[in-house]
Amino acid sequence: xxxxxxxxxxxxxxxxxxxxxxxxxxxxxxxxxxxxxxxxxxxxxxxxxxxxxxxxxxxxxxxxxxxxxxxxxxxxxxxxxxxxxxxxxxxxxxxxxxxxxxxxxxxxxxxxxxxxxxxxxxxxxxxxxxxxxxxxxxxxxxxxxxxxxxxxxxxxxxxxxxxxxxxxxxxxxxxxxxxxxxxxxxxxxxxxxxxxxxxxxxxxxxx
Amino acid sequence: xxxxxxxxxxxxxxxxxxxxxxxxxxxxxxxxxxxxxxxxxxxxxxxxxxxxxxxxxxxxxxxxxxxxxxxxxxxxxxxxxxxxxxxxxxxxxxxxxxxxxxxxxxxxxxxxxxxxxxxxxxxxxxxxxxxxxxxxxxxxxxxxxxxxxxxxxxxxxxxxxxxxxxxxxxxxxxxxxxxxxxxxxxxxxxxxxxxxxxxxxxxxxxx
Amino acid sequence: xxxxxxxxxxxxxxxxxxxxxxxxxxxxxxxxxxxxxxxxxxxxxxxxxxxxxxxxxxxxxxxxxxxxxxxxxxxxxxxxxxxxxxxxxxxxxxxxxxxxxxxxxxxxxxxxxxxxxxxxxxxxxxxxxxxxxxxxxxxxxxxxxxxxxxxxxxxxxxxxxxxxxxxxxxxxxxxxxxxxxxxxxxxxxxxxxxxxxxxxxxxxxxx
Amino acid sequence: xxxxxxxxxxxxxxxxxxxxxxxxxxxxxxxxxxxxxxxxxxxxxxxxxxxxxxxxxxxxxxxxxxxxxxxxxxxxxxxxxxxxxxxxxxxxxxxxxxxxxxxxxxxxxxxxxxxxxxxxxxxxxxxxxxxxxxxxxxxxxxxxxxxxxxxxxxxxxxxxxxxxxxxxxxxxxxxxxxxxxxxxxxxxxxxxxxxxxxxxxxxxxxx
DNA sequence: GATGAATGAGGGTTCATTCAT
DNA sequence: TATGAATGAACCCTCATTCAT
Numbered sequence: 079x080x081x082x083x084x085x086x087x088x089x090x091x092x093x094x095x096x097x098x099x100x101x102x103x104x105x106x107x108x109x110x111x112x113x114x115x116x117x118x119x120x121x122x123x124x125x126x127x128x129x130x131x132x133x134x135x136x137x138x139x140x141x142x143x144x145x146x147x148x149x150x151x152x153x154x155x156x157x158x159x160x161x162x163x164x165x166x167x168x169x170x171x172x173x174x175x176x177x178x179x180x181x182x183x184x185x186x187x188x189x190x191x192x193x194x195x196x197x198x199x200x201x202x203x204x205x206x207x208x209x210x211x212x213x214x215x216x217x218x219x220x221x222x223x224x225x226x227x228x229x230x231x232x233x234x235x236x237x238x239x240x241x242x243x244x245x246x247x248x249x250x251x252x253x254x255x256x257x258x259x260x261x262x263x264x265x266x267x268x269x270x271x272x273x274x275x276x277x278x279x280x281x282x283x284x285x
Numbered sequence: 286x287x288x289x290x291x292x293x294x295x296x297x298x299x300x301x302x303x304x305x306x307x308x309x310x311x312x313x314x315x316x317x318x319x320x321x322x323x324x325x326x327x328x329x330x331x332x333x334x335x336x337x338x339x340x341x342x343x344x345x346x347x348x349x350x351x352x353x354x355x356x357x358x359x360x361x362x363x364x365x366x367x368x369x370x371x372x373x374x375x376x377x378x379x380x381x382x383x384x385x386x387x388x389x390x391x392x393x394x395x396x397x398x399x400x401x402x403x404x405x406x407x408x409x410x411x412x413x414x415x416x417x418x419x420x421x422x423x424x425x426x427x428x429x430x431x432x433x434x435x436x437x438x439x440x441x442x443x444x445x446x447x448x449x450x451x452x453x454x455x456x457x458x459x460x461x462x463x464x465x466x467x468x469x470x471x472x473x474x475x476x477x478x479x480x481x482x483x484x485x486x487x488x489x490x491x492x
Numbered sequence: 493x494x495x496x497x498x499x500x501x502x503x504x505x506x507x508x509x510x511x512x513x514x515x516x517x518x519x520x521x522x523x524x525x526x527x528x529x530x531x532x533x534x535x536x537x538x539x540x541x542x543x544x545x546x547x548x549x550x551x552x553x554x555x556x557x558x559x560x561x562x563x564x565x566x567x568x569x570x571x572x573x574x575x576x577x578x579x580x581x582x583x584x585x586x587x588x589x590x591x592x593x594x595x596x597x598x599x600x601x602x603x604x605x606x607x608x609x610x611x612x613x614x615x616x617x618x619x620x621x622x623x624x625x626x627x628x629x630x631x632x633x634x635x636x637x638x639x640x641x642x643x644x645x646x647x648x649x650x651x652x653x654x655x656x657x658x659x660x661x662x663x664x665x666x667x668x669x670x671x672x673x674x675x676x677x678x679x680x681x682x683x684x685x686x687x688x689x690x691x692x693x694x695x696x697x698x699x
Numbered sequence: 700x701x702x703x704x705x706x707x708x709x710x711x712x713x714x715x716x717x718x719x720x721x722x723x724x725x726x727x728x729x730x731x732x733x734x735x736x737x738x739x740x741x742x743x744x745x746x747x748x749x750x751x752x753x754x755x756x757x758x759x760x761x762x763x764x765x766x767x768x769x770x771x772x773x774x775x776x777x778x779x780x781x782x783x784x785x786x787x788x789x790x791x792x793x794x795x796x797x798x799x800x801x802x803x804x805x806x807x808x809x810x811x812x813x814x815x816x817x818x819x820x821x822x823x824x825x826x827x828x829x830x831x832x833x834x835x836x837x838x839x840x841x842x843x844x845x846x847x848x849x850x851x852x853x854x855x856x857x858x859x860x861x862x863x864x865x866x867x868x869x870x871x872x873x874x875x876x877x878x879x880x881x882x883x884x885x886x887x888x889x890x891x892x893x894x895x896x897x898x899x900x901x902x903x904x905x906x
Numbered sequence: 907g908a909t910g911a912a913t914g915a916g917g918g919t920t921c922a923t924t925c926a927t
Numbered sequence: 928t929a930t931g932a933a934t935g936a937a938c939c940c941t942c943a944t945t946c947a948t
């Protein structure tokens with residue numbers, strides 16, 4: 079028992095250090111990806127920016143690809159957290175409000191790190207995935223599908239898989255394009271208007 | 286003066302030859318992009334596949350980037366031709382049919398060269414453009430906007446710019462994702478169903 | 493004084509532990525050398541396989557080279573033990589039988605760990621040695637020289653140093669090549685025939 | 700006809716240039732291998748020493764391994780040329796003289812570039828060959844076998860394959876070891892003595 | 907002692923681009 | 928104008944060795 083306080087912190091410290099290094103690498107990668115693009119994101123540059131040696135980079139990531147994947151995963155997880163939070167109580171809302179909240183969540187998700195999102199969604203060599211956007215993930219589909227089921231009585235009869243595809247793809251495209259391409263040039267009211275329109279698009283489609 | 290008749294044909298021949306070389310290079314680039322991906326598409330390989338020397342490649346294109354851009358442009362132009370053809374008589378059609386034809390045209394456009402489209406839309410370093418999809422181009426917006434104006438009386442009042450953005454973006458995303466990700470796994474009927482749904486999505490939204 | 497009985501065993505234990513670590517390192521090195529070749533035998537991998545840290549490796553061996561040298565030495569010592577055992581009573585035998593036993597011993601020596609022998613004899617960077625095969629060592633020469641002296645009356649007059657060189661080198665080459673290259677493909681009888689021939693080679697030469 | 704003198708030299712010049720580059724690379728590799736050992740023979744260093752860029756190295760050799768293989772091949776070919784020349788008229792000689800010439804040829808072969816031979820025969824990662832020494836090659840076996848057949852009536856009955864193995868392996872080992880390890884320390888007379896002994900070894904064995 | 911995270915020089919290799927022919 | 932050999936910076940990654948804990 080006496081040794082635990084001694085051992086634990088040490089191990090913890092080491093774990094903390096490792097974790098810090100890993101985080102620094104992921105963050106450095108993200109920043110370089112944003113600033114210089116995929117082609118200029120060399121492992122040496124990343125390591126340097128992270129304040130560690132290349133060797134350390136390869137201690138934590140077996141390849142450059144793995145590092146990029148970690149960046150994607152982290153970003154994706156952050157997005158999904160925003161979406162999850164926003165959709166937590168969506169089942170209880172009247173449908174139109176629910177959809178509106180959903181669209182707003184999609185916009186917020188894209189605003190987590192738009193510059194990074196742009197690079198990740200456009201510049202990264204595909205790694206033989208089945209579906210579409212890897213940043214979206216199956217979870218989004220599942221989430222929306224659940225929402226559809228919860229509000230089933232308010233909708234017309236339609237293949238739920240197909241409807242999910244239509245809605246998720248449309249919302250993603252609209253919010254993605256709007257945030258990534260027009261964030262700088264459009265006022266906030268424009269986004270309000272977009273939310274209105276996107277909500278109308280989805281609600282009318284489902285009803 | 287006497288030499289002109291002599292020079293002209295020669296120049297003409299040379300121009301033809303130039304055009305053939307340029308075409309061969311663009312085509313070779315497209316094929317290598319599809320077969321081996323962006324990273325493996327080296328200028329040397331492209332030149333070899335095109336049956337010319339690297340030197341010649343640089344005679345016609347100042348950089349690799351310019352060559353890629355030419356591929357994009359050619360592909361984009363092919364897409365647009367499909368869209369233009371399909372939309373030629375859309376103004377005369379009843380709205381729902383018009384939208385349906387429009388969606389079908391979008392699918393066909395994506396089917397021009399899906400493999401190339403995938404590479405071009407996902408893997409190409411952005412070259413600092415303002416708008417969104419470079420493959421789509423401003424023309425699509427203009428085309429749809431014209432369609433909207435032509436059918437103005439059938440629609441509710443709505444900011445036409447915003448409506449165009451919503452419709453074009455949605456249709457593009459739906460057809461793009463469907464063709465690129467599910468062409469191999471889905472039967473043709475599924476695409477019919479998709480056309481139905483996409484049409485419904487747009488028509489209800491606009492009405 | 494009271495602590496000595498306590499310290500000694502501890503020290504002993506520690507020495508035992510050291511010896512075990514050293515052995516584990518040498519063994520791990522040998523196994524990796526065999527399995528993956530010289531180039532892939534990194535100190536980190538060796539330490540891992542030995543179940544110790546790299547740091548410990550460097551506690552016992554000042555460099556990778558020293559570790560390799562230790563592997564060579566251990567292997568060489570094992571070889572020599574086989575040879576020594578086999579040659580213990582060779583002086584008492586009639587010459588032809590003696591030579592035969594000698595050749596057989598050479599084959600057995602090469603069979604101690606042929607895979608390791610191959611790597612050690614072929615792939616290891618020379619470390620500025622004087623003689624030839626470091627795995628053979630001066631002892632072999634001495635052993636054979638003694639054998640020659642013991643049977644002096646049965647041989648023709650010849651520079652014993654030269655004769656030793658001729659015999660040892662020939663036997664080594666024949667048995668080495670046979671075991672390392674043909675062990676897998678030749679039946680045991682072939683080795684019997686080889687022993688016959690090698691014996692004849694040496695006996696006729698010396699007589 | 701008029702253009703031929705123009706064209707040929709150009710092409711020839713280019714071929715000469717290529718050949719010169721290839722030769723320079725092989726030669727530089729050999730020299731570095733000798734001077735610094737296998738581990739220090741990096742492609743960049745080789746290219747530098749050859750007076751060309753690394754890129755050029757890879758234009759002519761697909762990998763470092765291929766370059767090393769070319770060095771081996773060139774050296775091996777030089778060796779074999781010495782052996783071939785020396786053995787051209789061996790069939791006509793009385794057996795003992797023939798064997799003596801053969802041994803002398805082996806020594807001369809090893810003297811072509813002893814330092815290089817040492818590195819090549821000891822340090823090169825085996826490339827999964829069946830037989831033994833890659834520098835020797837099957838040709839040596841064939842050559843000796845032919846010699847054996849030519850002098851068949853002078854020899855005792857023996858499996859010619861086995862006899863060839865015994866003789867070639869022994870001669871190779873003796874001359875190899877002598878030249879590589881004792882060239883610096885032994886006078887020329889010692890080599891004469893060695894030739895005597897090796898000849899005796901083989902002749903007595905075969906008779 | 908023992909640990910193993912960290913180091914960073916250096917490895918093999920690629921490729922956009924140039925330029926003498 | 929066409930050629931393609933040549934360039935060399937830059938890439939991803941490895942590994943012997945060190946040192947704070």
